[in-house]
Every structure is written in C-alpha cells, then in structure tokens.
Amino acid sequence: MIRKGDFSQQSILPLLELIENNLKLHRELSVPKKKILYLLVEMLQNISKHAGKHDGRREGIFIICIKNNRYILHTGNYIDIGNVEPLKNKLNNLISMNKNGLAEIYKQNLLNKDRTGSAGLGLIEISKYSSEKLTYNFQTITDTVSFFSLSISV
Numbered sequence: 001m002i003r004k005g006d007f008s009q010q011s012i013l014p015l016l017e018l019i020e021n022n023l024k025l026h027r028e029l030s031v032p033k034k035k036i037l038y039l040l041v042e043m044l045q046n047i048s049k050h051a052g053k054h055d056g057r058r059e060g061i062f063i064i065c066i067k068n069n070r071y072i073l074h075t076g077n078y079i080d081i082g083n084v085e086p087l088k089n090k091l092n093n094l095i096s097m098n099k100n101g102l103a104e105i106y107k108q109n110l111l112n113k114d115r116t117g118s119a120g121l122g123l124i125e126i127s128k129y130s131s132e133k134l135t136y137n138f139q140t141i142t143d144t145v146s147f148f149s150l151s152i153s154v
Helices: 009-025 033-050 081-096 099-111 121-129
Strands: 002-006 057-067 070-080 135-140 145-153
Touching (some): 009 033, 033 057, 033 070, 033 121, 033 145, 070 081, 081 121, 099 121
Antiparallel strands (some): 002 057, 135 145
C-alpha cells in the first residue's frame, strides 16, 4: 500500500482505518497487528507533526509492504535543512542502543519536561518496537529543504 499527499491530522485517521481493515485480512501473518498499528500511528504522526509545510499541507509518503513474513513500514517527508543534523544525531543515538537502553531513555524522556536535545518519544518507541534497527536517509532537495525517509521492520 502506498499513500502520497497530505498527512495532516484529519487525513491520517481514514488511512489508519483502511490499514487496520487490511490487516484483518492477513490472518496468516504472526506479527501482532496491534503493534503494527501502534507503529503506524507513531510514524504517521511524525509526518503530521514534523513535515515541512508546502502550500499549507504536510506533504509526505507512506509505504507498507510485506516481505519475508514481516511488515516493512516506510515514511518520507520534507524537512528544513537546518533540522537534518540534529535529527541524524538523534537517530544515530537510537540506532546505537539496545532494547534496554531504549527503555531507559524512554523513561528519562517521560520524566524530563524540557526535552530539547533528546530524541522524541515517538522515535524512541519506533526504535523500541521495531524488530530490526531502523534505517533512514536524507536527500538534499534545495539549499533549504531535505527529504527525510525512515524505514522499520515489524
């Protein structure tokens, strides 16, 4: 399934409902469907909250596919070029951690009201519940905009 376009809060709710109905059709997969839905919500909310606006819309792309009995979730969106390095640092920090480290940083973030400089709770949870390390890429589009892509496996 592929969806490209506006990922404002109002537009992701019907998408989640569609995906939930499609997941019910794949009974042969052993992956807990609630876990997939939870990760989908987190990834789509990341686009909804953090994607750069274009003509007042939060433009992005979302792809979900099944490979080797696993769901692969991909998202992509435009971000301000100034946000690339801080986001890379956060992602690399999360990738370097094991599950216990991710659980600990999650607890610290919950207790820390001033979360500047730390990875967001959504990214921590995506890392925590992904069955493999997340992968990402940044592609420079202009001198002010980059395209950010994120992939996880469940």
